Amino acid sequence: MTTSSVDQQIRSRLGDAGVRYTTGRQRVTSALVASDGPRSAAELQTQLGSAIPLSSLYRSLAVMASAGVLAPHHGSQGVTRYELAEWLSGHHHHLVCIDCGSVDDIELPDALEATLHELVDTVADEGHFVALGHALEVEGRCKACK
Amino acid sequence: MTTSSVDQQIRSRLGDAGVRYTTGRQRVTSALVASDGPRSAAELQTQLGSAIPLSSLYRSLAVMASAGVLAPHHGSQGVTRYELAEWLSGHHHHLVCIDCGSVDDIELPDALEATLHELVDTVADEGHFVALGHALEVEGRCKACK
DNA sequence: TTCCTTGCAAACGATTTGCATTGGA
DNA sequence: TCCAATGCAAATCGTTTGCAAGGAA
Numbered sequence: 001m002t003t004s005s006v007d008q009q010i011r012s013r014l015g016d017a018g019v020r021y022t023t024g025r026q027r028v029t030s031a032l033v034a035s036d037g038p039r040s041a042a043e044l045q046t047q048l049g050s051a052i053p054l055s056s057l058y059r060s061l062a063v064m065a066s067a068g069v070l071a072p073h074h075g076s077q078g079v080t081r082y083e084l085a086e087w088l089s090g091h092h093h094h095l096v097c098i099d100c101g102s103v104d105d106i107e108l109p110d111a112l113e114a115t116l117h118e119l120v121d122t123v124a125d126e127g128h129f130v131a132l133g134h135a136l137e138v139e140g141r142c143k144a145c146k
Numbered sequence: 147m148t149t150s151s152v153d154q155q156i157r158s159r160l161g162d163a164g165v166r167y168t169t170g171r172q173r174v175t176s177a178l179v180a181s182d183g184p185r186s187a188a189e190l191q192t193q194l195g196s197a198i199p200l201s202s203l204y205r206s207l208a209v210m211a212s213a214g215v216l217a218p219h220h221g222s223q224g225v226t227r228y229e230l231a232e233w234l235s236g237h238h239h240h241l242v243c244i245d246c247g248s249v250d251d252i253e254l255p256d257a258l259e260a261t262l263h264e265l266v267d268t269v270a271d272e273g274h275f276v277a278l279g280h281a282l283e284v285e286g287r288c289k290a291c292k
Numbered sequence: 293t294t295c296c297t298t299g300c301a302a303a304c305g306a307t308t309t310g311c312a313t314t315g316g317a
Numbered sequence: 318t319c320c321a322a323t324g325c326a327a328a329t330c331g332t333t334t335g336c337a338a339g340g341a342a
Contacts, residue, residue: 020316020321041307053324058307060322078224078306078331095275106269112261120284123252129241131286138266140277166296166341187332199299204332206297224306224331 006033006088010069017067024052025060029084037094037103038073038081076101086133093135097142104142152179152234156215163213170198171206175230183240183249184219184227222247232279239282245291252284 010029011021031047032039039047041057061082064070070082073094081103083089091113095104108116116134124131156175157167177193178185185193187203207228210216216228219240227249229235237259241250254262262280270277 018321022316022322024323054306055308055325056323059309062308063322072222074220074222074224076218076220076226078220078226080222080224080307095270095273097275098278104273104275106273108265108269112265115258115261116282119254119258120282123254124241124284124286127241127250127252128289128292129243129250129284129286130292131284132244133285135283135285136262136266137281137283138270138275138277139279139281140270140275143274146274146276164296168297168341170298200331201300201333202298205334208333209297226332 006084009088010064013069014064014067019063019067022060024056025064027052028057028060028064032070032082032084035083037105038071038075038083040075040079040081042079043081073103075103093137095138095140095142097145098139099141099145102142102144106138108136152230155234156210159215160210160213165209165213168206170202171210173198174203174206174210178216178228178230181229183251184217184221184229186221186225186227188225189227219249221249239284241284241286241288243288243291244285245287248288248290250288254282 007021007026007029010025014021014025027048027050028044031044035047041054041061044057044061045052045054061070065072065082069085069088071085073081073083075081075096076098079101083105086092089105090107092105092107095106097103116136120131120134153167153172153175156171160167160171173194173196174190177190181193187200187207190203190207191198191200207216211218211228215231215234217231219227219229221227221242222244225247229251232238235251236253238251238253241252243249262282266277266280
């Protein structure tokens with residue numbers, strides 16, 4: 001996945017939403033494209049080196065999430081991490097470290113993914129629930145905390 | 147699942163952990179036994195009617211979670227909800243409403259659960275990750291927000 | 293008596309917002 | 318030009334903690 005192709009799609013989607021794809025927002029995109037999992041505002045600030053104020057990062061993340069180009073992930077200690085929406089990055093799941101809170105992406109074999117999807121629909125129907133997506137979180141300890 | 151049988155197990159486990167099973171903590175248990183999903187400190191305060199200070203609730207929840215009788219669930223807006231640990235309530239998954247943040251419990255058919263479990267181990271090994279558990283979240287809109 | 297627990301109020305930390313300024317189409 | 322976006326500081330809100338009082342073993 002190249003940053004430029006993702007950039008095109010995001011620029012277009014943000015345009016449709018009536019918001020600008022500013023340099024600050026492009027920096028957020030490039031940081032997330034380079035990441036192997038969701039990132040918090042604080043992590044992005046560090047990763048981006050250049051001093052972007054947290055308030056701007058939070059605003060960019062909120063705008064991009066409500067335009068559907070980013071997806072939030074709620075972790076421990078009230079920290080929200082964002083990643084590219086699945087239509088940009090592909091469907092995947094997460095390995096969540098119960099010690100440090102870090103999150104890594106993983107993909108499931110198609111066979112199980114299909115089974116899972118089917119099951120989610122069934123189960124949602126029974127719960128009078130409109131299923132829009134699903135997320136499998138594998139909880140444990142990451143390589144660093146092991 | 148009766149409150150009294152769960153009470154016994156919790157009392158015993160808390161005893162092993164060297165903490166008391168006070169009336170406040172018993173109230174938390176009864177509220178969670180009566181719930182069909184995880185509850186936040188604020189929700190428990192409302193549900194319990196009697197005015198238990200939030201700080202006490204937070205402390206009870208923290209103590210009970212670190213003793214392994216409660217499990218935390220991190221939701222939107224930095225809200226942490228707790229539920230009985232799986233050894234007390236049975237293994238299950240969640241329907242999470244993306245509008246109001248409410249969480250309902252669901253159970254998967256044994257067949258898929260088995261497949262899922264096996265897969266989680268495989269995938270964790272590949273990621274040099276020690277898998278301790280897994281959680282499937284079905285995201286969508288609940289009956290009320292539909 | 294000894295240590296755990298509780299209440300209240302103050303402190304924290306992640307996130308949000310008001311407001312004046314800047315910047316892009 | 319004009320409105321969205323940004324920076325800074327102040328405000329929110331869920332959660333945590335210090336400290337003195339209460340309670341069980």
